[in-house]
Amino acid sequence: MSLLGLSVEAKDLTKEFDSLAPLRSVSFKVNPGEFVALLGPSGCGKSTLLKMIAGLREPTRGKISVGEDGITSADKRVSYVFQDAYLLPWRKVLGNVTLPLELLGASKVEAEYKARKALERVGLIDFESYYPADLSGGMKMRVSLARSLVTEPNLLLLDEPFAALDEVTRLKLDQDLRDLWVESQMTVLFVTHSISEAAFLTDRIFMLSKKISGIRYEIENPLPKSRSMETRSDSRFGQLTQDLFSKFQELES
Amino acid sequence: MKPMVRKVVLPLIAFVAIVSIWEMVVRVKWISSFILPEPSAILNSLIEDREELWGALKTTTFSVGVSFVLSLALGISSAIILFTSETVLFAFYPYTIFFQTVPIIAIAPLLVIWFGYGIPAVVASGFIVSVFPVVASTLTGLLSADPNLKDLFKLYRASRWQSLVKLYLPSSLPFIMNGLRICGGLAVIGAIVGEFLGGVGVGSIIDVARAQQRIDKVFAAVLLASLLGLLLIKTIDLVSYLLLRNWHPSEAKDL
Ligand SMILES: Nc1ncnc2c1ncn2[C@@H]1O[C@H](COP(=O)(O)OP(=O)(O)OP(=O)(O)O)[C@@H](O)[C@H]1O
Ligand SMILES: [Mg+2]
Numbered sequence: 001m002s003l004l005g006l007s008v009e010a011k012d013l014t015k016e017f018d019s020l021a022p023l024r025s026v027s028f029k030v031n032p033g034e035f036v037a038l039l040g041p042s043g044c045g046k047s048t049l050l051k052m053i054a055g056l057r058e059p060t061r062g063k064i065s066v067g068e069d070g071i072t073s074a075d076k077r078v079s080y081v082f083q084d085a086y087l088l089p090w091r092k093v094l095g096n097v098t099l100p101l102e103l104l105g106a107s108k109v110e111a112e113y114k115a116r117k118a119l120e121r122v123g124l125i126d127f128e129s130y131y132p133a134d135l136s137g138g139m140k141m142r143v144s145l146a147r148s149l150v151t152e153p154n155l156l157l158l159d160e161p162f163a164a165l166d167e168v169t170r171l172k173l174d175q176d177l178r179d180l181w182v183e184s185q186m187t188v189l190f191v192t193h194s195i196s197e198a199a200f201l202t203d204r205i206f207m208l209s210k211k212i213s214g215i216r217y218e219i220e221n222p223l224p225k226s227r228s229m230e231t232r233s234d235s236r237f238g239q240l241t242q243d244l245f246s247k248f249q250e251l252e253s
Numbered sequence: 254m255k256p257m258v259r260k261v262v263l264p265l266i267a268f269v270a271i272v273s274i275w276e277m278v279v280r281v282k283w284i285s286s287f288i289l290p291e292p293s294a295i296l297n298s299l300i301e302d303r304e305e306l307w308g309a310l311k312t313t314t315f316s317v318g319v320s321f322v323l324s325l326a327l328g329i330s331s332a333i334i335l336f337t338s339e340t341v342l343f344a345f346y347p348y349t350i351f352f353q354t355v356p357i358i359a360i361a362p363l364l365v366i367w368f369g370y371g372i373p374a375v376v377a378s379g380f381i382v383s384v385f386p387v388v389a390s391t392l393t394g395l396l397s398a399d400p401n402l403k404d405l406f407k408l409y410r411a412s413r414w415q416s417l418v419k420l421y422l423p424s425s426l427p428f429i430m431n432g433l434r435i436c437g438g439l440a441v442i443g444a445i446v447g448e449f450l451g452g453v454g455v456g457s458i459i460d461v462a463r464a465q466q467r468i469d470k471v472f473a474a475v476l477l478a479s480l481l482g483l484l485l486i487k488t489i490d491l492v493s494y495l496l497l498r499n500w501h502p503s504e505a506k507d508l
Contacts, residue, residue, distance in 0.1 A: 056404045080408055086401045089500040090423045099419070103409040131499045151409075 005033035005187035013062035024213035037198035040208030079148035085140035094128040118146040138169040290469040298473040313454035320379025328387025378447025383440040390432025394425020430493040441482040
C-alpha cells in the first residue's frame, strides 16, 4: 500500500546567514497530497526553504514538521530534484536510478526492477546503459526525475528542475510531472520563478517576497485537476497568470 | 596533416636527424667522446653490457614496482584516514607538505644506515618521494566531491561507508590518477637515487661506470632508467583511460 502524501508545516521559520535573513518568521501548511508552487524572484530564499524542508539545512529559529505526528522517519520518503540533474557521471543511467534504493538498503534485484519501472515512466527505458555524458540535458533531467521517483516518495521537492531546458522540453516535462502526480498520492513542492509554470502545474501557489522575507500571498488555483495542452488556453489559466503577474510586479516594486 | 604523419613520421624524422647530427659532432671531435659519447657507442654499450644492464634493470624495475604499489596503497589509505577525521587531518596535514620538501638525496645515506645496502633501502627511497603526491591528490579529490551530490546522499541517509565507496572515492578517481602519474615518475627517481648509495640496480651501474669513466655505459643506463619511467607512466595513462573514458572529460572519447 502506498502511503498518503506527507503534510508539511512550518512555524515561525527563520533562516539567517551572516549578513542577511532571506526567511523571517515564515509559517505555512501544505496538506497531504497537495501540489504547491513556491514562486518568487531570484534570491528570495526558495532553495533555502526547500533544503530546510528536506532536512538538508537547519533553520536558525522555528520549526518544520514533515508528516503528521507518529510517522516514523523510515516512512518519510522524501525526494529532491535539483536545478541541474546532478547524476553520478561514473554510473550508467540504470545505476543512477538504483542509487537511492541501494543507499536505503534494498537488494540489487529489487532496486533494478524498480529503477526500470521508474525509467519506463519517464520514457527512458531504452537508455539504461548510457552514461550521463552521452545524454541531452532534457534526458538527464528525466533520469534525475526517475531517480527521485524510484523510492515512491510521499513528499517530492523540486527546485526549478526544468529551468535550464528549452521551452518545448520544459512544457513536455511539466505535463509529465503533473500526470505523475495525478496518478500518485504524493505531496509535491515545486520551486519556480516562472508564472505560467506555477499556474499550469499546481493547486496552490505561495508567492514569496524579498521585502518581507516570507510568503506574501497564498493563491488557490481554480483549474481542474487534470491538465493538458488545452489548459493553457482556458480563460481561467489566463486570468490566473495575469493575477500572478500583477502580484509579482507589486512584490518587486 | 594525417595523424599518422603527425604522430609517427615527423617525430621519427626528428629523431634520426638529431641522432645523426649528434654522431657527427662527436666523430669530428667538436665534442670529446669523454664528455658526450656518440649514439653508436651508447648502442654498443647496450649490446656489449647487455647481461649486466638487463640484470640491473630487473632489480630496479622490481624496486620501483614495490615503491609504487606501496605508495598507491598507503597513500590512498592515509588520505582516507585524514579525510575521515578532521582531528587527524589538522594534526598531520602540515607535515605531509613538509615531508614533500625533504630532498631525497640528503636522506638517502640515512636510509642505507637504517636498511643496509640493497633493495630495502632503494624501495624506501622510492617510496618516500612518491607517496606524498598520492596522499595530496587523493585528499584534494575527496574534499572536492560535489556538494549537491553530498546532499543527495544525506537525503537518502547514506552511511559513511556508502558515501565513501559510492561518492567520495569515485569523485576523486581523476585526482588519484593524476597523483599516480606524478608518483610513477618520482618512484623511478627515488629508486635510482637510492641505488646510487644502495649499490644495486641501474643506479649503481651509473655510479660505477661514472667512476670508471665509461660515459657510454652511463648513458646506456640512463636511457634504460628513462624507458622504465616512460613505460610506467604509459601504463598509468592506459589504466586512467580505461577507468575514466566513459565519464570524465579528461579522457573523453572523441577529442
Ligand atoms: N550558505 C549560504 N551562506 C550565505 N548566504 C546564503 C547561503 N545560501 C543562500 N544564501 C543567500 O540567501 C539568499 C537566498 O538564497 P536562495 O538560494 O535560497 O535563493 P533562491 O530564491 O533559491 O534564488 P534563485 O531563484 O536564484 O535560485 C541569497 O541572497 C543567497 O545569497
Ligand atoms: Mg534557488
